[in-house]
Amino acid sequence: MQLQSMYQDIxxxxxxxxxxxxxxxxxxxxxxxxxxxxxxxxxxxxxxxxDTIADVSYEGMGCSISQASVSAMYDLVxxxxxxxxxGTGEHFVTLMQSKGDASVAEKLExxxxxxxxxxxxxxxxxxxxxxxxxxxxLKDASARALAATPTGGxx
Amino acid sequence: xTQTVSRPAAGAQxxxxxxxxxxxxxxxxxxxxxxxxxxxxxxxxxxxxxQKPRSVLDAERDFYENHNAxxxxxxxxxxxxxxxxxxxxxARIAEFISAAVEEVVFTRNTTDAINTVAYALxxxxxxxxxxxxxxxxGQGDEIVVTEMEHHANLVxxxxxxxxxxxxxxxxxxxxxxxxxxxxxxxxxxxxTRLVAVTQQSNILGTINPLEPIVARAREVGALVLxxxxxxxxxxxxxxxxxxxxxLVFSGHKMLGPTGVGVLWGRYEVLDALPPFMTxxxxxxxxxxxxxxxxxxxxxxEAGVPMTAQVVGLGAAVDYLQALGMDRVxxxxxxxxxxxxxxxxxxxxxxxxxxxxxxxxxxxxxxxVEGIHPHDVGQVLDDLGxxxxxxxxxxxxxxxxxxxxxxxxxxxxxxxxxxxxxxxVEGVRAAQRFFGVTPEEATA
Numbered sequence: 001m002q003l004q005s006m007y008q009d010i011x012x013x014x015x016x017x018x019x020x021x022x023x024x025x026x027x028x029x030x031x032x033x034x035x036x037x038x039x040x041x042x043x044x045x046x047x048x049x050x051d052t053i054a055d056v057s058y059e060g061m062g063c064s065i066s067q068a069s070v071s072a073m074y075d076l077v078x079x080x081x082x083x084x085x086x087g088t089g090e091h092f093v094t095l096m097q098s099k100g101d102a103s104v105a106e107k108l109e110x111x112x113x114x115x116x117x118x119x120x121x122x123x124x125x126x127x128x129x130x131x132x133x134x135x136x137x138l139k140d141a142s143a144r145a146l147a148a149t150p151t152g153g154x155x
Numbered sequence: 156x157t158q159t160v161s162r163p164a165a166g167a168q169x170x171x172x173x174x175x176x177x178x179x180x181x182x183x184x185x186x187x188x189x190x191x192x193x194x195x196x197x198x199x200x201x202x203x204x205x206q207k208p209r210s211v212l213d214a215e216r217d218f219y220e221n222h223n224a225x226x227x228x229x230x231x232x233x234x235x236x237x238x239x240x241x242x243x244x245x246a247r248i249a250e251f252i253s254a255a256v257e258e259v260v261f262t263r264n265t266t267d268a269i270n271t272v273a274y275a276l277x278x279x280x281x282x283x284x285x286x287x288x289x290x291x292x293g294q295g296d297e298i299v300v301t302e303m304e305h306h307a308n309l310v311x312x313x314x315x316x317x318x319x320x321x322x323x324x325x326x327x328x329x330x331x332x333x334x335x336x337x338x339x340x341x342x343x344x345x346x347t348r349l350v351a352v353t354q355q356s357n358i359l360g361t362i363n364p365l366e367p368i369v370a371r372a373r374e375v376g377a378l379v380l381x382x383x384x385x386x387x388x389x390x391x392x393x394x395x396x397x398x399x400x401x402l403v404f405s406g407h408k409m410l411g412p413t414g415v416g417v418l419w420g421r422y423e424v425l426d427a428l429p430p431f432m433t434x435x436x437x438x439x440x441x442x443x444x445x446x447x448x449x450x451x452x453x454x455x456e457a458g459v460p461m462t463a464q465v466v467g468l469g470a471a472v473d474y475l476q477a478l479g480m481d482r483v484x485x486x487x488x489x490x491x492x493x494x495x496x497x498x499x500x501x502x503x504x505x506x507x508x509x510x511x512x513x514x515x516x517x518x519x520x521x522x523v524e525g526i527h528p529h530d531v532g533q534v535l536d537d538l539g540x541x542x543x544x545x546x547x548x549x550x551x552x553x554x555x556x557x558x559x560x561x562x563x564x565x566x567x568x569x570x571x572x573x574x575x576x577x578x579v580e581g582v583r584a585a586q587r588f589f590g591v592t593p594e595e596a597t598a
Contacts (some may be wrong), residue, residue, distance in 0.1 A: 038560060102503060
């Protein structure tokens with residue numbers, strides 16, 4: 001079975017016991033993203049303190065990969081500036097485009113923490129969008145939250 | 156042949172299959188390849204697209220190698236041969252559904268065929284030619300669909316309504332996956348211009364009772380379009396007994412090539428419709444000031460057609476007719492009965508759609524408690540089993556039954572009991588992998 005390379009224990013742990021799940025107040029932006037080919041959905045809220053991500057709260061339904069991805073993302077972005085968090089998101093995209101190249105995962109290990117476990121997903125083109133959905137939602141929600149903040153994130 | 160260890164449910168019936176599966180498999184080159192590290196390919200995704208027998212591939216190759224030319228043009232021998240092959244295939248495909256040859260229009264696929272009708276109905280409203288305005292759809296008119304339609308038989312009608320100001324109405328579904336016809340008399344009424352309904356659901360497997368729908372449409376003078384994408388490949392379909400005005404289907408789901416589908420239309424209706432696509436091949440006389448159009452079917456076949464694909468579809472129809480559509484249907488019914496029994500015997504598995512073979516085709520959608528369909532599909536893929544997961548282009552259906560998505564297995568002429576056994580074993584493997592086997596829960 002090749003399955004273990006994708007379904008790492010870390011991923012299944014996040015799937016079964018998601019971190020930060022649930023929609024919470026306050027928030028400056030809420031987005032709803034769907035995966036039109038498969039029906040996966042996530043509703044995601046961002047609460048900013050200045051330009052720091054104070055909270056990301058979410059509800060969603062979808063496969064283990066999409067749900068574990070948003071949980072691992074939650075751990076990575078809370079307390080960081082929007083710019084830093086989205087920079088990590090770019091690294092996650094790089095990992096997803098690595099086609100299973102272990103050297104890419106190795107380089108990104110410190111940066112991506114638990115999320116590096118998604119390296120195996122990059123070998124399955126149909127599942128990459130599952131892993132990326134939450135990061136796309138975060139990017140969208142952060143941009144809207146910054147725009148909605150009176151200080152424009154300058155505070 | 157199969158390396159699978161099967162554990163049939165108690166009392167599982169395996170009636171002899173009408174088709175010789177081993178002989179048929181030998182006709183499909185792709186079934187000899189392996190997937191995912193040497194696994195036998197168990198192809199249970201014919202509902203999305205079917206595999207092709209060698210005779211279809213040979214027919215296409217022979218066309219390109221020996222007869223390739225644009226049909227209906229050219230003063231040379233190849234053009235003559237290409238035209239003969241193209242029109243010869245049209246005649247065989249017409250015969251396959253008991254239609255007159257001039258009623259068979261070649262399209263890209265079912266989606267294209269439905270859009271051809273939908274755009275004809277809105278183009279009719281602004282047609283210069285009075286004879287093209289007979290079926291015009293406009294404000295105050297209604298189009299009726301059902302809640303179990305594939306997006307291809309829903310979105311074009313939503314768009315037609317947006318373009319014309321007409322209203323879209325629909326027949327709902329019952330809890331057991333059938334059409335709810337209790338309000339047929341009010342949903343289909345004197346304002347209805349067209350009823351679009353699938354003959355066999357691509358997600359639930361349901362075979363719909365078309366007679367009362369066609370009868371009601373006739374009463375109010377509405378047109379009826381039957382989506383045959385999942386019925387024509389799997390059961391005998393005869394347009395004379397169908398009673399509809401249009402039947403649409405795709406070649407690639409019935410052993411034929413991609414890029415060719417059929418719009419069958421009752422001649423007097425087709426003849427009263429303006430074209431959707433315009434250009435070469437479909438014109439009668441062209442002047443700078445304006446043009447006139449050919450009668451059907453040419454009016455709806457603008458441009459050089461998908462000739463090799465039409466020839467391939469002709470070969471696919473020959474292949475199906477040699478097997479016999481009655482036997483194809485009986486074959487799939489036996490497999491469906493066995494698969495329904497086996498799958499429903501697994502604790503945690505729920506079939507979405509009719510639970511038995513009564514008025515039901517071979518599309519089996521199911522959920523596995525505690526495992527998302529994508530994850531089920533991934534485990535099955537790892538075992539060499541190709542299924543479809545997701546909403547199957549019928550999003551309102553999964554929403555109606557309160558599930559985010561389903562796993563769907565579909566059968567065809569090369570499917571055998573060994574394939575079903577592998578699928579059932581695969582579902583159990585998925586339960587073990589994700590730790591949701593009922594045995595483990597009680598251990």
